[in-house]
Amino acid sequence: MxxxxxxxxxxxxxxxxxxxxxxxxxxxxxxxxxxxxxxxxxxxxxxxxxxxxxxxxxxxxxxxxxAEEPSRAPAVTTEGEAAGPMTVGMVVPSLDYYWPDVIRGVREAAGEAGVRVVLRGATYQVADEQRQLASLVETVGVDGLLVAPTTGNSEGEALVRWLQAAGVPVVLIERAAVVGPYREAMESVVSDHTLGAAMAVRHLAELGHRRIGVITTLTSPTAPHVRAGWRLACEELGLATDDVPDVRTVDRRDPGWARALDEVLDACAASGATALLVHSDPEAISLVERCQDRGIRIPGDLAVVTYDDEVAELCDPPLTAIRPPKAAIGRAAFDLLTARLHDPKRPAHRVVVGPQLIVRGSSSS
The missing domain is CATH 1.10.10.10 (Winged helix-like DNA-binding domain superfamily/Winged helix DNA-binding domain)
Structure with a gap:
């Protein structure tokens, strides 16, 4: 033909x-x-x-x-060529912060199962993510995808639709999405960031803090969940949220970061806030350094809890942190994908994994 x-x-x-x-x-x-x-x-x-x-x-x-072939039949493609092991494609937005432990969890689970993983790093840009994903499906020929895609705008919604139509099983990592006219959930594994932020607030309230602020960066997809947990716990505990620092700011690499830091610390002094929840570690460490420059004692004048726990322990003082279960997230995502590959008709699963509170010197001396 x-x-x-x-x-x-x-x-x-x-x-x-x-x-x-x-x-x-x-x-x-x-x-x-x-x-x-x-x-x-x-x-x-x-x-x-x-x-x-x-x-x-x-x-x-x-x-x-x-279908009538025995399941033990050797995987032969053409004239004696043996089929290789199952191959899973993985696309994450960064290879140098947060995601290495998630990747490790996937790699360890895949190694135990004899499955090959092909990893690609994207740049938080939808076009780059779709290019990497298309390459894995069309060129590498992966059997399934583990991906942390952009989902929060019209381009992200289009990417989610592309994933749904890609013809291979897909599990979202640290992201959630719905598809179709009935808004059906795609399979996903996520950290319960809302719970984690609420744990941080409860820890600070237990130490006697009644005015607890929050700082998140504008571009982080985790920020809305952190803010939701902060607000939820403050309302539950009867803590004020309308006159304490509630800041969405640029990250520490932006030229405007130094000014934003001073504005936050000025707002803490003006409002009587005695504690801050900060996402993420680099921003929290930078904040502590600025406090030291201004003579603000940590935790005596201002207690700080960070979210992520990538490098929090290296701060002086070491930062109390909420630690998402990154390696466990990777393992759970791999297990979910392989379960789908073995049983394509199983119901869609959404897995939520709880984080840990790690108490260090920045909140309690």
Whole structure:
């Protein structure tokens, strides 16, 4: 069959040809089928999904087999070529902060399961994320995706729709999204950041603080959850939220950060705030350094709790921190994806993992 003939096929004709190749070879890879039928890997994966739902084929690592073939059959693609191990693609927005421990959790779980992981780092830009994801699906031929995509704007919503239609199972990491006319949840594993922030407030209130402020950066996708937890706990405990520092600011790399810090500390003095919850560690450490420059004692004059616990212990004094369970998040996401690969019809799961409070010198001497 020529390429032009294959491209002109109707879906039913293409699936009939796919079945013919399966009967002849037993088990074939997605990318072999895509090449022979002159269509994308995504199209082939959708065909396999449909045929699997009809019960005529079954999924195998990297491809498909006839349903009546024994599950122990060797994964052979063409003329004796052995199929490789299951491959999972992973795209995260950063490789140098927060995410290394998540990656470690995925890598350890994948190693135990004999699964290959292909990692890509993006830049918090939707176009870059989609380029990396498309490469993993179309070029690498991954069996599933673990991804922390942008979701909070129109471009992010379009990316979520792309993921839903990618033709491979997808698990979101530290993100949540819904799709379709009925707003069905995509599978996800997230830290309970709202709970973590509330734990920080309760810790400070237990120490006697009644005026507790919050600082988050404008660009962080975690910030809304931290703020929600701060507000929830303050309301629960009867603490004021309308006349204490409640600041959304640039991060410490921005030229406006130094001015923003002084404004926060001035607001603490003016409002009588005696404690701050700060997201994240670099901003909290910078705040403590500025307090020392201004003669503000930590924790005597101002108690500080940071959120993330990446480098909090290295501060002077060491920072009390909320520690999200990053490696556990990676393991749980991998387990969720492999469960989906083995049982495509299972209900969608959303896993929420609780963080820890690590008490150090910045909140209690």
């Amino acid at each position: 020529t390429v032009s003939e294959a491209q002109g096929q109707l879906p039913a004709e293409r699936r009939a040809r796919l079945m013919e190749l399966l009967r002849r070879r037993g088990i074939v890879r997605v990318h072999d089928l895509a090449s022979e039928l002159a269509v994308s890997a995504i199209t082939i994966r959708r065909d396999i999904t449909l045929l699997a739902e009809e019960g005529v084929v079954r999924r195998v690592r990297g491809g498909a087999a006839l």
